[in-house]
Amino acid sequence: MRIVVTNCNTTREMTEDIVRGARGAAGPDTAVTGLTPAWGPESAEGWLDSYLSAAAVLDALRTYAGPPYDAVVLAGFGEHGREGVRELVDVPVVDITEAAAHLACLLGRRYGVVTTLDRSRGQIEDSLETAGVARNCAAVVGTGLGVLDLAADPARTETAFLAAAERARDAGAEVLILGCAGMTGLERTVARKLGMPVVDGVGAAVKLAESLVALGLTTSRAGGYAKPLPKHRVWGQRAAPPDAPGTPGVREVPVPQGRQS
Amino acid sequence: MRIVVTNCNTTREMTEDIVRGARGAAGPDTAVTGLTPAWGPESAEGWLDSYLSAAAVLDALRTYAGPPYDAVVLAGFGEHGREGVRELVDVPVVDITEAAAHLACLLGRRYGVVTTLDRSRGQIEDSLETAGVARNCAAVVGTGLGVLDLAADPARTETAFLAAAERARDAGAEVLILGCAGMTGLERTVARKLGMPVVDGVGAAVKLAESLVALGLTTSRAGGYAKPLPKHRVWGQRAAPPDAPGTPGVREVPVPQGRQS
Amino acid sequence: MRIVVTNCNTTREMTEDIVRGARGAAGPDTAVTGLTPAWGPESAEGWLDSYLSAAAVLDALRTYAGPPYDAVVLAGFGEHGREGVRELVDVPVVDITEAAAHLACLLGRRYGVVTTLDRSRGQIEDSLETAGVARNCAAVVGTGLGVLDLAADPARTETAFLAAAERARDAGAEVLILGCAGMTGLERTVARKLGMPVVDGVGAAVKLAESLVALGLTTSRAGGYAKPLPKHRVWGQRAAPPDAPGTPGVREVPVPQGRQS
């Protein structure tokens, strides 16, 4: 079977890392295709990024022209779009946020999530809640590291992860979840050091996607995830200026001309 | 003060209707500016539409070049994007979904929402939950009418609304909410016929936005709604083909080449 | 329009302070009338006071003989009576507890309440819960100051508020609420020092009351808030001795002749 794994941002190196992680988890008969959105944020760190990413991922799947596939894995931890992709495609869709939580529930009474910036905690909490698996979540804890900082200094990342993990454990977590696709691979070393199972969402989602395909199950059309209605939709403005930090003439932080608080 | 009211879809007639409703509710010193996204769906009816709309609304506000404004009203009932706009702009942001619920909670012990298609119920439920006002929601009920059908036959719309309202009342609702920006104006006739208060989200959001501005309050930056980080973001693919129903050569319903269930 | 703002206790100085705060928030066309109950506690600090206050406020509104009014604001933070007043009067009723929470939900993902004595926390929690807005409340924290101590030493009040606010922030609050009508006015200085929005319930309730009146909305009679049934009711005992501390012949703390634990 073939699984398309979508990155939620436009950074191709991160897609490659994610695909590597996905292939490490996939069964011998599973091919993994990585998909990088043609537009969107270079990393998703906050609500604005997340909504931009959701539309870009939907567009990437809508215009996908590669070989047929059997399932989609959405590799943005805490990012939006999950339910829209379920409407769009006819194959099972598994988001790494929910996937990690589903498996974590099988391994202990309470789980914790260790993520990047504190600002991402709210999105993750909401994503777990609407996915129906928040009940046993003891804590979502930030490491203070940005998405693109994770790979820069692996030792610092591991140290920050272990410190955040202790806080999650104090809050009652018996199992930990890597709260960013960019942390894939870290689970092995930290699990040993912590003496606790650590779940990587990318691997979890690949196995759940394989499971659904093997069982012949796919998204229900009877209710909320019916197919999108046929209608006129335009996917992005042709001439919209990009955001780019530090580029002359381009606003670094978009601020409208409203009242300043 | 000036309030920018964003439509969540690209249908300009609907923006005009919404602006008319907003002006009807606005105080004498409030100017209302309508904003129609330059891209996105012609109507938002489902998760895919909602995520597409969220990015388009963010882009419209990001590139907004009109007169300064003091608050934003998001006029998509149950649609995504609320938290992203809170990050983006420095002025108060009020979504019509939450606004209607906040006022409804002041008018009765339980409220009900009457919306368009049944498929939109899930989004509305999730939006109320994460906004923190779902506790007193007795039911979200669909009328079976699409967004663009509402204006076509007002008598049919009213009949369908009244029938759905009875179901909400049976579930315990003491107050009703118009579950679509396109229903604005209907509240007066149906309230009389039902003998119950009926809250229009557009009017509710305008009054809440005016209230926050008058009190000098705006979104907290201390936590989840910090400003977006400066980074490279691309807002839509330059050459992405639009979805258009019935147009030769364009897919009516986007289906990837995956497995068919 | 005219709004009647009811103090929950018999201390007229406090009514005047509250009216001053309400007038500061009210629009140019809004007249504010203060109403002090003719009986009840001199300050409400606990459940017994709160229930005594509720009946006294209802009696004050029942026997009100001033100019016609368009809305009622109940200015007892966490105090009882809200639903009874909704039954009694035909105009919108807004309680400052719920009002502050409704606006706070629009400004951040989680809010905190800073109140007077720790003993009041339970009432506030219950009031937010039944009003339907407790979901996003991160914490209710006491300052240790009594209601009538607040005005005595403004510097001490501010210091105590800031210390309690830190505890609320640690619990996840991104927005703060002044948890006593007697704190009105404090919001401006502490908001600046904390770098967070601070909501005063009196101002919030005035704006919500104005909003409901402007939209032509009032309490639903279809359900729990139907009009009181006509029946015989006696409002207070003619010859009941008051509680008064330190007065010879009057019990300071009412204790029946039951078993002492």
Place this chain on the structure above:
Amino acid sequence: MRIVVTNCNTTREMTEDIVRGARGAAGPDTAVTGLTPAWGPESAEGWLDSYLSAAAVLDALRTYAGPPYDAVVLAGFGEHGREGVRELVDVPVVDITEAAAHLACLLGRRYGVVTTLDRSRGQIEDSLETAGVARNCAAVVGTGLGVLDLAADPARTETAFLAAAERARDAGAEVLILGCAGMTGLERTVARKLGMPVVDGVGAAVKLAESLVALGLTTSRAGGYAKPLPKHRVWGQRAAPPDAPGTPGVREVPVPQGRQS
């Protein structure tokens, strides 16, 4: 031991019925003293009545001059005041609403409440929620009969109870609760006809009060139920006119001169 059982209204016949029920449940060494408030509503049917009743019951206990007692039973189903009485007296306090629910939880997985008017349902739901026993409540159902109608036609009361009980059973109730002190005595006949246990709150509260006294337990002072602070309190207006239906010159339904909806 002696238990004071307080009626929540001023109708002495109802106090006598309640005392009779309480004595039927009390152990051989328990004396039961009935207490009728000197003021308040003739029956409590709604929020206004409930808050008026709460203050009147507190006043009755505050000025109680009878023999010493060991516990208080509050015999108003769904009525307010419970927490205030816990502050006031040093002996255990049991409210018949919570008492019935506590015992019902021991008899089946879900319980239902059958009460008088539909308008009382909200108060009962809130009372169970804040008492901490709402989780297993399947439904609160009204019979449509007023408090003072219950005794008028026992056959009609039983028929209405059985019809409402069926609705509670359909909602999942395995145990029923008599939702009004005035129904005391009905439990035996309806339990047989329904084939389900039926709990009377008055009897339940007497047994729970006896249990607490026997175990030497009373209300915690460490937290929310600390003793009322010594302060000036006035219990009712000396010259307030009573409400009386049909009496010339007295308003049947109290309506202030505000806007009419």
Place this chain on the structure above:
Amino acid sequence: MRIVVTNCNTTREMTEDIVRGARGAAGPDTAVTGLTPAWGPESAEGWLDSYLSAAAVLDALRTYAGPPYDAVVLAGFGEHGREGVRELVDVPVVDITEAAAHLACLLGRRYGVVTTLDRSRGQIEDSLETAGVARNCAAVVGTGLGVLDLAADPARTETAFLAAAERARDAGAEVLILGCAGMTGLERTVARKLGMPVVDGVGAAVKLAESLVALGLTTSRAGGYAKPLPKHRVWGQRAAPPDAPGTPGVREVPVPQGRQS
């Protein structure tokens, strides 16, 4: 890898059916070993049966002497024991109740469970709640058929299932779960007739077990599922008489000599 699939009752034909279902779902490299408890009930239909079964399943695994295994699947829908097995063995443990719910959450917003007797609904609800996946459960519905009746008349079973499924759908279910291991195999025909995905817990649990093993994950020892303490335990009374229906000299229904209600 090898998975041990435990039947929760002593009926070997049912073990064989379950093993057949498990093998149908298992990957090519997975061996499935069935395990029938040496004692316990012939079918588990109620709380007493469930607790008896839990101890018997634990004993069967404790004294298991077959080939080494990599995971355990507990094939009693809604039955107890899950957490005890997690303490006992060092390999991943997946219960079919939670497994079906985890996969169902990926396929629709709300799922429903169709089970055997109505009396089993409570156990299933509690099992889903404590497993952390009850939030999206719309309904648990009984078919009225006993466990051992399921295989007797497949046409009747299918008819009863479809009727119960309609009730679950009316309650909001978009996905269905087979609520008994003895229904394994039914999912294919009913899914087609209902136009909804139907999840079989046995297949779901096998895939989740394979997933955990493949990812190198097993139960956390850091907290609630620490290893059982070494101590003296006796597993069943040597001379306890069995329950056997219709056997002379053996009580059909065990009733102690207490009060008869």
Place this chain on the structure above:
Amino acid sequence: MRIVVTNCNTTREMTEDIVRGARGAAGPDTAVTGLTPAWGPESAEGWLDSYLSAAAVLDALRTYAGPPYDAVVLAGFGEHGREGVRELVDVPVVDITEAAAHLACLLGRRYGVVTTLDRSRGQIEDSLETAGVARNCAAVVGTGLGVLDLAADPARTETAFLAAAERARDAGAEVLILGCAGMTGLERTVARKLGMPVVDGVGAAVKLAESLVALGLTTSRAGGYAKPLPKHRVWGQRAAPPDAPGTPGVREVPVPQGRQS
């Protein structure tokens, strides 16, 4: 009346202690009979022990041959089996876990449980949740002492209890519960030292059982607690080897031959 009090383990000294505590709480007309299971764990400390204990307690009651009884008290704090015993016997059944929580809810707004080992916290939380009384539980805290250590060194037990109680109080508890039947008797000294009511589950359950009997109430058969169906059940394997620590030839800790993590 006669109450059978079942120990959840096979340690007869502990049964005697529990019976002593039960007799101390029982009324003058109540006889207490202790019942020690003929098999099961010597102490219940974890999920495996708890499920083993549940079956053994059911078997003990099923084969009970003593004098007729009127109620059953289950004296295992946080242990399983409650619902099965409700199916089995025709008299009221009260578990000490729920009993303590029911009474604690009457004494303060939030209660805390102080138990033995931290590993037992999960079972207690689940037991309170499914009993319907978890809402007001502020914390479940472990002392670090095993069940059989409690009696060994009373001074150490008291010290550990007081330390854990402080943590519960910090979490908001206003009332404490002894979280193990083996702590019976401790409530008096610690209540004095803590200045808070402390509830012993054994005494609480005895009083609740007496209450139900006096009111003529017993378990509902209309729903989840219907009588067990007549069928073949075998209660324990005739030749199963016991677990015994340190005994040559017997495994100290039962571990199957699966994968070692």
